[in-house]
Amino acid sequence: MLTQSLLYASYRQSKADYSLFVKNISNELHRGARHVDDIIVVGNDKLTIRGLTSFLNHRFKLKNLGKLKYFLGLEVVRSPKGIYLSQRKYTLDILSECGLLAAKPVSFPMEQNSRLDPDTGSPLPDPSQYRQLIGRLLYLTITRPDIAYCVNNLSQFMQLPRQPHMDAANRVLRYLKSAPGTCILFSASSNLRLTAFCDSDWAACPTTRRSITGYVTFLGNSLISWKSKKQSTISRSSAEAEYRSMATATCEFIWLRALLQDLGVPQSSPMQLYCDNQAAIHIVANPVYHERTKHIEIDCHVVRERIQDGSISTSHVASSMQLADILTKPLGGTIFHSLLSKMGVLDLHAPS
Structure with missing residues (x-):
């Protein structure tokens, strides 16, 4: 019922995320994100927001909680620097x-x-x-x-x-x-270009000998997505494991670009993907470098296609600056906190 009501109110359902509804009115952009019977409404015109709230209240019994502060266990704090989650x-x-x-x-x-x-x-x-x-x-x-x-x-x-x-x-x-108050900051002064760091820990699982993939994705300098996951197959080399992690990060890139397009933030420049393995970068750049890749599943080669169409570019990053390292293996305290600070993860309640 809620979906039909939002569509009736001229909102468009996002193809990238079916829980997101978007409506463009001249230069204004209004969005609604729903989860079961909870909904967040955002936009740059208060009159339109009040109109949508009144429309939904006429169709359903609503409880307006005002400005977003708490949603499904997530705490939202605003400051001049941005939004803390x-x-x-x-x-x-x-x-x-x-x-x-x-x-x-x-x-x-x-x-x-x-x-x-x-x-x-x-x-x-x-x-x-x-x-x-x-x-x-x-x-x-x-x-x-x-x-x-x-x-x-x-x-x-x-x-x-x-x-x-x-x-x-x-x-x-x-x-x-x-540090129970550790949070991420969505910066108010960040640029809107997508970048990501991807990494793997080759044969990390002692039982299956499968590798671990990790990636972190940024919109400007704001951390927006990350994942740590065991790979589905065994990799024969560290280069292959890194190549698979690049493919996983590329799929996240594709989804985020579609989502940002619906949110009115198109990506005009190539999305930057950082990897610390030179061999994996060469495999991506050279389609005839087939000796190490002829056995790899076709779906992993999506990264090659995106390199060739210009939507993604790859760069080498030193292992000491590989932010995704924190998602592939247990690290010592010094390296762990160094990477966290570079990712923009901080404790909002820590004494200054």
Whole structure:
């Protein structure tokens, strides 16, 4: 019913995200994002926003909560610098339910070089507690790229969690205790060009020997998306693993460009993709460099097509500046916090 009502009001449903509705009125742009029975309305004309609210209130029983401050566990704070997005209350609720509000904090979420496997340690007597905890932590990664790798790793043991897995999850909670107000900033002064960093950790899984893909995407200097994920097949070399991660980041690029087009932010210049593996960049640039790639699935070659049509350009970045490294492996405290600061992830409630 809500979808039909918005379409009736001349809003257009985005093809990139069916929960987004857009309406252009001369030089004005109005958007509505819905989730089940919750909706956010934004635009640059208050009269039009009031008109839409009145229209929807006539069709449904609405409760207008005013300016956006809290939505589905996400806290929104405005400042002259931009918009801060966090899940502080949600984080504190998790710590309270787990009885770790008074726990001793740690400065990074997972021990460096830690490798969990499915067979070490005794099974948990009640695995449902572990599953519930990991489910809540997965939702927390919406605003916390700093725990994305750890939670992705821990979610692989949901079927039969063991004590080492629970210990690692508790360490993540102790890390959250150190900075529950960690947030991301959508800068008010940022340019609107898409860039991304992609990386992989070759044969990182000790059980399957599959690699881990990680990428972070920026709109200007604002972090807008990220992912840490085990690759679906085994890579024969680090270059192949990096090539697959470039293909995954390229797919995210394609989706984000379509979404930004609907939001009135077209990408006129090529989107920049940074990788720290020279061999992977050569594979992308040279279609006849087939000896290492003839066995790779065709869908991975999407990155080549986008390079050739000019929508994406690739650049080499030093490993020390590879921001996606934080999403592929557990890092020590110094490197971990250095990369976080470069990504623009900060603690809004930290003492100045």
